Every structure is written in C-alpha cells, then in structure tokens.
Amino acid sequence: xxxxxxxxxxxxxxxxxxxxxxxxxxxxxxxxxxxxxxxxxxxxxxxxxxxxxxxxxxxxxxxxxxxxxxxxxxxxxxxxxxxxxxxxxxxxxxxxxxxxxxxxxxxxxxxxxxxxxxxxxxxxxxxxxxxxxxxxxxxxxxxxxxxxxxxxxxxxxxxxxxxxxx
Amino acid sequence: xxxxxxxxxxxxxxxxxxxxxxxxxxxxxxxxxxxxxxxxxxxxxxxxxxxxxxxxxxxxxxxxxxxxxxxxxxxxxxxxxxxxxxxxxxxxxxxxxxxxxxxxxxxxxxxxxxxxxxxxxxxxxxxxxxxxxxxxxxxxxxxxxxxxxxxxxxxxxxxxxxxxxx
Amino acid sequence: xxxxxxxxxxxxxxxxxxxxxxxxxxxxxxxxxxxxxxxxxxxxxxxxxxxxxxxxxxxxxxxxxxxxxxxxxxxxxxxxxxxxxxxxxxxxxxxxxxxxxxxxxxxxxxxxxxxxxxxxxxxxxxxxxxxxxxxxxxxxxxxxxxxxxxxxxxxxxxxxxxxxxx
Numbered sequence: 236x237x238x239x240x241x242x243x244x245x246x247x248x249x250x251x252x253x254x255x256x257x258x259x260x261x262x263x264x265x266x267x268x269x270x271x272x273x274x275x276x277x278x279x280x281x282x283x284x285x286x287x288x289x290x291x292x293x294x295x296x297x298x299x300x301x302x303x304x305x306x307x308x309x310x311x312x313x314x315x316x317x318x319x320x321x322x323x324x325x326x327x328x329x330x331x332x333x334x335x336x337x338x339x340x341x342x343x344x345x346x347x348x349x350x351x352x353x354x355x356x357x358x359x360x361x362x363x364x365x366x367x368x369x370x371x372x373x374x375x376x377x378x379x380x381x382x383x384x385x386x387x388x389x390x391x392x393x394x395x396x397x398x399x400x401x
Numbered sequence: 402x403x404x405x406x407x408x409x410x411x412x413x414x415x416x417x418x419x420x421x422x423x424x425x426x427x428x429x430x431x432x433x434x435x436x437x438x439x440x441x442x443x444x445x446x447x448x449x450x451x452x453x454x455x456x457x458x459x460x461x462x463x464x465x466x467x468x469x470x471x472x473x474x475x476x477x478x479x480x481x482x483x484x485x486x487x488x489x490x491x492x493x494x495x496x497x498x499x500x501x502x503x504x505x506x507x508x509x510x511x512x513x514x515x516x517x518x519x520x521x522x523x524x525x526x527x528x529x530x531x532x533x534x535x536x537x538x539x540x541x542x543x544x545x546x547x548x549x550x551x552x553x554x555x556x557x558x559x560x561x562x563x564x565x566x567x
Numbered sequence: 568x569x570x571x572x573x574x575x576x577x578x579x580x581x582x583x584x585x586x587x588x589x590x591x592x593x594x595x596x597x598x599x600x601x602x603x604x605x606x607x608x609x610x611x612x613x614x615x616x617x618x619x620x621x622x623x624x625x626x627x628x629x630x631x632x633x634x635x636x637x638x639x640x641x642x643x644x645x646x647x648x649x650x651x652x653x654x655x656x657x658x659x660x661x662x663x664x665x666x667x668x669x670x671x672x673x674x675x676x677x678x679x680x681x682x683x684x685x686x687x688x689x690x691x692x693x694x695x696x697x698x699x700x701x702x703x704x705x706x707x708x709x710x711x712x713x714x715x716x717x718x719x720x721x722x723x724x725x726x727x728x729x730x731x732x733x
Contacts, residue, residue, distance in 0.1 A: 252451045252452050285584045286726065287584075287621055287724050287726065291526075293535075293537030293538075294539075295469045295540055300685055301627075301689035301690075302681060302684060302689075303669060305666070305668045307660045307665065307668075308659070308660040310659040310660075311678045311681065312681075312685055315651075315652060315685065327476040328474035328476075328477050333473065334471070337469060346473075349474055349477065353478055353481065354520060354686060356522055357525055357540070358467075359688070359689055360690050360692055360724075361623065361690070362724035369586070369625075369722050369724070370625065371624075371720065372625075373627045374626075374627055374689070390535050392528035392535070394452065394560065394561070395584050395726070396583075396584055417728075418617045418619075418727050420617070455619055455692045455694065457692075457693065459703030459704075460706075461633075461634045461705045461706055485647075485651060492639075494639045494643050499639065500637070502638055503635060503637045512643045516644065518634060519634055519647065520686060523634075524691050524693070556694050556701050558692075558701070560619065560726065560727070
C-alpha cells in the first residue's frame with residue numbers, strides 16, 4: 236500500500252479551450268464502439284500537447300466506459316447490463332397510457348436502456364501528455380449504446396497547452 | 402460505425418477558474434432534482450464563454466446523473482437502485498454494536514444509500530460552448546439523493562475563457 | 568428544493584497544467600485504498616491554488632470511488648459488487664479455449680473483476696480551492712481494486728492557477 240511518484244511535468248504556457256463534436260452511427264441495439272482513435276486523432280488535430288480531454292455523450296441511453304476492448308469481455312458486459320436492468324421489466328417510462336412528458340411521435344419502449352445508461356458515465360476525462368491520451372495498456376475509451384441503431388454525437392472538450400512550435 | 406466531425410472552435414484567451422457552491426434542500430428519502438438551470442445560471446453569472454463546468458456532490462449518499470428528467474423514468478430509476486441495493490439488507494455499516502468509526506450522535510441506518518450512491522458518479526464534467534451547457538436534447542443534470550431529507554451542497558468548478566467584451 | 572449560493576471566487580492568473588503518476592501496490596484481491604492524502608500532497612507539491620485535479624486509474628479491473636472510508640461500509644461495498652457481478656459466473660472473457668484477443672502468458676480469470684470495474688468510474692474530477700481538495704466532510708477518494716494483488720498506477724492531471732507568491 237506504499238506510494239511512489241514520478242517527476243512533475245509542468246507546462247507554463249496558458250491552456251486554451253477547443254471543442255469538437257464526433258458523429259458516430261450505431262447499428263445494433265446494444266453496441267460497444269471503440270472511439271479511442273477518434274479521440275486521439277482529434278487531440279492531435281487540435282494540437283493539444285498537455286492537458287485533458289473530456290468525452291461526453293449527448294444521448295440518454297448511452298454511456299462512456301473506459302475498459303478493455305476484448306470481444307468476449309464485451310459479451311460479458313452486455314450480459315451484465317441485461318441482468319442488472321432487464322429489457323422485460325415493468326417500466327413506467329414505457330407506459331404510454333400514463334405518460335405525458337417528453338413523448339415523441341416515434342417513441343419506442345426503452346426504459347431499460349435508460350436504466351442501463353444510468354449505471355455508466357455520461358462523461359470521462361482523460362489526461363493528455365505530449366499529445367497522447369494517458370491511458371493504461373489495456374484501456375480503451377468505449378462508447379456504449381443501449382438503444383440503437385441511431386446517429387449519435389459525442390462531444391470532446393480539450394483544455395491545455397498547445398504543441399511547441401518547431 | 403463511421404465517424405464525421407464538425408469544425409474546430411478555438412478560444413485563444415487563457416482560461417480562468419471560478420468556483421461556486423450551490424445549496425439545495427432535499428425533502429424526500431429518494432429524490433431526483435433537476436439542477437440544470439442552476440448550473441446554467443451559474444455559468445452565465447460567471448461570464449464563462451467556452452470551457453467546462455465540473456459538478457460535484459459533497460455528500461456520500463448522493464450522486465450526479467445526467468439523463469432524461471421524465472417523471473415516470475425517475476420512478477424506474479428509483480426502482481432500479483432499490484433493487485440493486487435494497488434498503489433491508491444486512492449492512493455492516495449500520496451495525497452500531499460493531500461499528501467504531503465515523504459514528505455521530507444522530508447516526509441513521511443508511512448503508513444501502515451509500516451503496517446506491519457508489520453506483521453513481523460524484524462528479525460529471527459538462528462542456529460549455531458560447532455560454533451554454535453542451536447537453537443533448539434530452540439530457541438534464543440530475544442531483545440524486547438516497548438519504549434525504551437534508552441540506553446538500555454541490556460544488557461547481559468552471560474553467561475556460563470569458564465572454565468577449567462588447 | 569430551493570437553491571442558494573455563495574460568492575464567486577475568481578482567479579485571474581492563467582491556469583497551468585501539471586501531471587503526476589502515483590504508484591500504489593494492492594495486496595488483496597478486492598481492496599479499497601484511501602488515496603486522498605496522496606492526492607492532497609501532490610496538489611500541494613505542485614503549488615496548485617485554484618482549479619481541478621482529475622484522478623484516473625490506468626487499470627481495467629479497478630475504479631475510482633468517492634465515498635466514506637468506514638471499514639464496515641467498505642465490507643458493504645465489497646458485498647455489493649460481489650452480488651452484482653459474482654466471481655463464479657460464466658465469463659466469456661475467461662474462456663481461454665475460445666478467446667484469441669489480448670491473451671497474455673500470465674492470464675488469470677478476471678471477467679467478473681472487469682464487470683465490477685465497469686460499474687465504477689475510471690476518473691473523477693475534484694475541485695481545488697486555496698490548495699485544498701474540495702470534498703465534503705465524509706468524502707474520501709478511494710482507489711478500488713477488484714483483481715489484486717498488483718502494482719497500479721494512478722494518473723493525476725492538475726489544471727489551475729498557482730499559489731500566489733509571498
């Protein structure tokens with residue numbers, strides 16, 4: 236339980252703020268999409284050298300998960316969320332005879348998908364060091380969809396210092 | 402699974418830091434409180450133009466959830482957390498004959514409320530673009546209480562560039 | 568449900584970015600480690616006056632939890648995660664006869680540990696005010712291990728304004 240530390244890395248230049256919206260298309264009801272490379276590309280395109288990138292989903296039946304992207308593990312995750320918030324439960328949100336709020340013409344029963352999303356995060360923040368995402372060996376940033384197929388937007392907010400000019 | 406992107410929005414002025422504490426009062430044991438407008442108002446009062454706002458709860462039986470604020474869906478969420486961490490479980494934290502740490506005079510059995518809170522976030526970070534919270538159409542920032550009624554504090558940390566002067 | 572607010576605290580100096588890696592060693596399979604003091608020490612050593620610190624784990628069977636660090640409550644948390652994602656479930660990730668991706672020589676069955684970690688956060692962001700972590704009375708930053716013993720790295724990204732010079 237002891238703790239050690241490495242040297243500090245200090246960037247003196249004032250950080251700037253950059254925003255970027257990523258659009259992705261899910262094709263399955265439940266889908267795990269590795270968006271790590273999209274985020275890395277955005278960070279590099281933005282010229283961010285040192286700081287953070289916050290990844291947000293803009294949808295309420297989706298979430299952000301940082302974990303290993305191994306196909307059989309994704310099957311385990313799918314089974315986990317199906318067990319914790321089963322599709323065939325008596326969702327009040329899906330009782331269209333009672334419900335009066337936020338009803339749209341193409342409403343579909345998805346109370347369970349909201350419940351699964353509630354167990355994930357809407358945002359995760361990842362450090363950026365020397366232009367690279369500060370992730371561990373097995374970590375990938377995964378966009379999780381529980382009510383696809385749909386067009387989805389992810390928002391990136393990048394704050395930090397720019398790449399040094401050569 | 403393809404990805405597209407919009408143009409970058411770059412703010413050159415150095416970001417500043419602002420803090421704000423919001424005090425809210427919960428009145429029910431389990432309560433979902435939409436605090437989106439409080440956060441929006443704080444961001445506007447602070448004059449934040451572009452950056453992020455981090456929303457934190459300062460309480461250990463509460464959490465931050467970004468999802469749809471539809472009354473029947475909130476009933477689904479309540480049922481979900483009651484099912485995953487039932488109130489009538491054999492909580493060690495509530496065994497006041499064994500417990501010796503962090504005991505207060507007005508201690509109440511709330512091990513289940515801590516467990517529910519552990520399944521939510523203590524903080525979420527939301528992008529701010531042109532003075533507005535970068536949320537999707539159905540997304541609201543919800544403060545979730547599992548052991549009310551009580552007086553609660555939420556902390557906002559706002560970082561970014563100020564509104565341009567006119 | 569009313570809301571009040573305190574005065575704004577504005578720091579005019581431009582924020583800087585600092586990174587720090589903490590190395591910790593877990594000794595139990597499931598372990599809750601209070602890392603609050605390590606983070607506080609890093610913030611003070613970095614001279615951060617006002618801003619945020621983002622705490623990330625770099626491991627996929629671990630998570631960050633901000634809650635009360637009371638020994639019997641930790642037993643409740645342990646029981647909660649063991650119940651929600653039991654060790655003896657039929658994990659596809661642990662089916663080494665089927666699995667072909669990310670297999671290492673010392674692979675151990677830990678699909679359940681990934682599932683538990685998926686219910687926690689990889690990162691939490693905590694405000695820093697006047698050099699101190701902005702946490703509530705009972706809040707501690709807890710590093711949660713579900714597949715120890717192992718050597719682990721936590722990453723801190725600190726952004727904000729420096730301590731005023733005396």
